[in-house]
Amino acid sequence: MTEAVKITVTLEPDLGDFVRDQVENGSFASPSDYVEDLVRRTLERDQARKKLEAELQKGIDDIEAGRVMSLEEAFDSVYDELGWDRPVQ
Template sequence: MAKVTLAPEIEDFVNAKVDHGAATSAEDYVNDVLRARRDAEDELWAEIQIGIDDIEAGRFTSVEEAFASVREELGLKKSAAE
């Protein structure tokens, strides 16, 4: 089991959250926050992998094609600088 020492201001923050009912204990609050962070990172990496898989399978649009599509949807003409 990892033992962690929190900076005093973080410990105060966690204790305030517990005092306001965000969790039943400081340990529960920290575990909940870290679990949510882990889940968010897992979701992000899963989405990145989907993008990688799409690219490897040839399912992508070039930047030029994407801008052309947006211009067409908005009824814009290509600028002279492009």
């Protein structure tokens, strides 16, 4: 396991009160746990955003390269992949 890093955070009084309230109501064991949870969630959200941007770029690259299909072809492909019969319209 890696060694923890100590970082001091100074909050405005209302924010500090909010963090203390979160600890007092049992949501977190300590102010450090609260801040660590916020940082972890921010990191996860940032990683998810970067992954989404990369996938969107793949789609843009496909469009620019002419690798496209009609909506009907796309639905057929999904139904085939799932092994489902396509409903009659």
